[in-house]
Amino acid sequence: LTGSAVANPNPSNFDREYLVPVIIGAVTPQTINMDLDTGSSDLWVFSNSTPGAQATGHVVYQPNTCNASTCAKLLPGETWSIQYSDMSSSSGIVYSDLVTIGGAAVSSQAVEAAQIVSSSFTTDTANSGLLGMAFSSLNTCRPQQQLTWFDNIKASLAAEVWTANLQKGAAGTYNFGYIDSTAYNSNITYTPVSTLRGFWEFTFSGYQLGSSSFVTTDMAAIADTGTTLLLLPSAVVESYWAQVPSAHLEPSLGAYIYPCSATPPNFTFGIGSYRGVVPGSYLAYGPVSSQWCYGGIQSQGSSPFSVFGDVLLKAQFVVFDVGNLRIGYAAK
Ligand SMILES: CCNC(=O)c1c(-c2ccccc2)csc1NC(=O)CNCCc1c[nH]c2ccccc12
Numbered sequence: 001l002t003g004s005a006v007a008n009p010n011p012s013n014f015d016r017e018y019l020v021p022v023i024i025g026a027v028t029p030q031t032i033n034m035d036l037d038t039g040s041s042d043l044w045v046f047s048n049s050t051p052g053a054q055a056t057g058h059v060v061y062q063p064n065t066c067n068a069s070t071c072a073k074l075l076p077g078e079t080w081s082i083q084y085s086d087m088s089s090s091s092g093i094v095y096s097d098l099v100t101i102g103g104a105a106v107s108s109q110a111v112e113a114a115q116i117v118s119s120s121f122t123t124d125t126a127n128s129g130l131l132g133m134a135f136s137s138l139n140t141c142r143p144q145q146q147l148t149w150f151d152n153i154k155a156s157l158a159a160e161v162w163t164a165n166l167q168k169g170a171a172g173t174y175n176f177g178y179i180d181s182t183a184y185n186s187n188i189t190y191t192p193v194s195t196l197r198g199f200w201e202f203t204f205s206g207y208q209l210g211s212s213s214f215v216t217t218d219m220a221a222i223a224d225t226g227t228t229l230l231l232l233p234s235a236v237v238e239s240y241w242a243q244v245p246s247a248h249l250e251p252s253l254g255a256y257i258y259p260c261s262a263t264p265p266n267f268t269f270g271i272g273s274y275r276g277v278v279p280g281s282y283l284a285y286g287p288v289s290s291q292w293c294y295g296g297i298q299s300q301g302s303s304p305f306s307v308f309g310d311v312l313l314k315a316q317f318v319v320f321d322v323g324n325l326r327i328g329y330a331a332k
Pocket residue numbers: 017035037038039040084085086088120124127130224226227228231300301302303307
């Protein structure tokens with residue numbers, strides 16, 4: 001078994017997120033556009049349990065709890081509640097239902113129906129749910145923790161692997177169970193993943209800012225499709241933006257902005273001897289005013305790891321190798 005699904009950048013805002021059409025339900029299938037998120041492990045959706053004012057503009061999951069075995073089933077007593085570090089949150093109840101992504105189906109997937117969603121989810125009307133692809137140890141369902149869609153399907157796949165091939169301003173692809181050798185043009189460099197924090201966490205061997213020399217130093221990072229930007233230690237971020245005249249940390253935003261007339265420098269990361277290049281044009285996130293633009297590289301703050309978000313991932317072909325607990329990067 002394999003699967004392949006399109007990853008559509010949110011059309012209106014600078015590739016802020018990538019949405020995948022997910023089909024939920026057997027008796028009454030619904031296609032719901034969801035954000036496949038390697039930074040979390042809950043599959044949750046706007047639903048008929050979400051208050052109307054919070055669900056305005058969204059496709060909502062309507063579980064068909066008929067009597068046949070193929071119907072949705074409420075999991076009695078199961079609840080979930082998640083808070084993300086951008087202070088957004090959601091919570092609710094849990095059904096079991098058929099969930100198909102790119103032709104690959106899981107018959108009894110925990111589908112977390114939202115009863116409450118925070119305002120930033122309500123306003124993001126292109127996104128009607130999150131599909132967690134980090135490790136199941138982070139799933140918030142209680143009293144019985146639930147498995148991610150990938151954990152449920154991996155034994156049925158040709159290989160316990162999936163890949164992300166996101167694109168800048170264009171549709172990309174998530175493939176499940178196989179590696180498309182036509183999708184990249186260098187060897188894939190793999191490095192071990194630590195699951196201790198439940199993320200796709202790995203060590204990278206250093207970085208290069210623009211045309212400066214490569215800095216060799218082991219650093220921790222997570223690969224996070226659910227985070228838009230590239231988050232790095234504040235000292236590295238300061239050095240990076242120092243290369244762009246007039247770029248500065250804007251206190252009111254808590255973020256670096258730079259003159260839109262400038263093109264930010266490239267960012268290169270190392271994995272062993274592999275060098276992954278993120279073109280400067282990928283690090284221009286979007287305008288905050290007529291002349292100032294929001295940088296694609298920002299500080300990771302107090303986080304103990306960097307966050308390789310979409311602005312970096314879209315420049316690479318990324319292999320999430322669950323079977324061997326490793327992550328692979330290749331140029332494309
Ligand atoms: C939201 C930015 N991402 C993070 O802060 C983050 C961190 C993190 C923690 C501390 C400091 C910096 C980053 C660890 S895991 C992680 N990643 C996630 O939490 C991934 N899931 C984000 C889901 C999410 C939250 N708000 C949204 C709005 C639109 C689309 C997706 C979302």
